[in-house]
Structures are given as C-alpha cells and as structure tokens.
Amino acid sequence: ETGVTQTPRHLVMGMTNKKSLKCEQHLGHNAMYWYKQSAKKPLELMFVYSLEERVENNSVPSRFSPECPNSSHLFLHLHTLQPEDSALYLCASSQGVRDEPQHFGDGTRLSIL
Amino acid sequence: RKEVEQDPGPFNVPEGATVAFNCTYSNSASQSFFWYRQDCRKEPKLLMSVYSSGNEDGRFTAQLNRASQYISLLIRDSKLSDSATYLCAVANSWGKLQFGAGTQVVVTP
Numbered sequence: 427e428t429g430v431t432q433t434p435r436h437l438v439m440g441m442t443n444k445k446s447l448k449c450e451q452h453l454g455h456n457a458m459y460w461y462k463q464s465a466k467k468p469l470e471l472m473f474v475y476s477l478e479e480r481v482e483n484n485s486v487p488s489r490f491s492p493e494c495p496n497s498s499h500l501f502l503h504l505h506t507l508q509p510e511d512s513a514l515y516l517c518a519s520s521q522g523v524r525d526e527p528q529h530f531g532d533g534t535r536l537s538i539l
Numbered sequence: 540r541k542e543v544e545q546d547p548g549p550f551n552v553p554e555g556a557t558v559a560f561n562c563t564y565s566n567s568a569s570q571s572f573f574w575y576r577q578d579c580r581k582e583p584k585l586l587m588s589v590y591s592s593g594n595e596d597g598r599f600t601a602q603l604n605r606a607s608q609y610i611s612l613l614i615r616d617s618k619l620s621d622s623a624t625y626l627c628a629v630a631n632s633w634g635k636l637q638f639g640a641g642t643q644v645v646v647t648p
Contacts, residue, residue: 468543469583469626469638482635516582525571528628528636530582 429453430531432517438537439507447502447534449517458500459518459528460492469516475500476523504536512538542566543629545639552617552646559613560642562627571630572603572610576623577641583626586612617646 430451439445451458460472474482475494489511491503500517514535518528544563552558564572572589587594589601589610600613610629614621624641631637 466547466640468640471635471637474635514580523635525630527573527585527588529585533582535580 429529430517430519432515432531432534434534435532436535436537438539439504440539441507441509443507444503444505446504447515447517447536449500449502449531451498451500451517451519451529451531453519453529455519455521455529456497457520457523457526458494458497459520460490460500460502461516461518461530463514463516463533472502474523481523507536507538509538512536543627543637543639545625545627545642547640548643549645550642552614552621552644554617554619554646554648556617557613557615558617558644559611560625560644561609561611562629562639562642563607563609564627564629564637565608566629566631566637567605567608569608569629569631572601573628573630573636574599574601574610574612575626575628575638577626578623583638586625614644617644619646619648622646 457476462470473492493501514533516533517531520526520528574586575583576586577583593602598615602611626641627639
C-alpha cells in the first residue's frame, strides 16, 4: 500500500466545472504539499501545509484553492480552470518542512477541455 | 539562472556500464539534497539523500560538492530497469525543495 494516496488518478473537466483533488497520507507526517508537473518542466511547488496551517502559497492563481482539514488529508479545489492548467498534480508529505525528504502520491493527471 | 539545473539528456548507457551526471544549484545556503527517480507517467520516488561526505546505496553513489555547488549521481553496472528520469531536489534553509527538470537515462541491451 502506497504511503500517499491520491484520487482521482485521471480527471477530465471543462473550464466551467468545479472539481476537487484528494490526497491522503498514511505515514504520520506533519507536512503536506501540492505540486504541479507540466511536460519537460521542473516540479512547481504550489502549496505547503505544516500541522494543518498553510505556510506557503507560491503565487498560485485563485482558481486553485487548497484545504487541509487535518494532518492526513489535503484537498485541492478547482474551478474555472484554463487549458494551460492541464498537468500532473502531485501531492507529497514529509515528517517536517525542514531537511526531510518528501514522499509523493501517484498524482492526478488533469486535462482541461 | 535557474535555481536547480540538470542536463536533460538522454544519457544512452549500455547495460552493465557506468553513468554519472550532475545537478547544479545556485543558492549557496542550500541545506539538504536528494535524488529522486521518476518513471514515465509515474510519481517521483525518493532514491537517496545526499550527505556531505558522499554516500552509497548499492550501485548508486551520490556526492556533494559545496564549493562548486553541485551534486552528482553515479550508477554502476547499469540495469535495464534503471531507465528513468532522475530528479535532483535541493532544500534551502527553510526546507523548501526546488526540483530540477530531470536527467533522462536510457539503458540499452
């Protein structure tokens, strides 16, 4: 069983839809992250949560809205997305935000029509 | 200059050969360093942390050169299953990880 689980694995949505990505970690970690990975580009950090508090918002458009109800769960709410938002969205977790390696979920491959 | 840079490759390596590649970083205050492996259309998986004194895990050896601001990964006795994209990750003093775009390695029979 993977330590970080993401659902759905694939998502196709129109620009006017509202959907949510879910991430759950079973590793007892205190920090969770959302990344965006576009083709041939480095992973882009979007949000960081430490002990359920958002500690970083990396200039992400407001059409992406994160939610962290507890230290094991992280959501990314999507609305009015653009075609350039099509990418692989990866969730990760780590024991702390300093000096600790991050462990990734399988990712959600998002396609915006 | 990008904060973390990698040669995209591909590095075409005959099975059994050795391959090595580097990752340069621009922030001299960087504290922690990691190598991840990412298979096509899969998530990155932690391969190894990189320690100041260098470290080895089986056929994989990681080195850190703080003076020249780069880390390296060496793979000995390459296997077909080593074909993947290798991402380096560098953490600053706040722990924020910056990833390189990856180096593609293709091991051929």
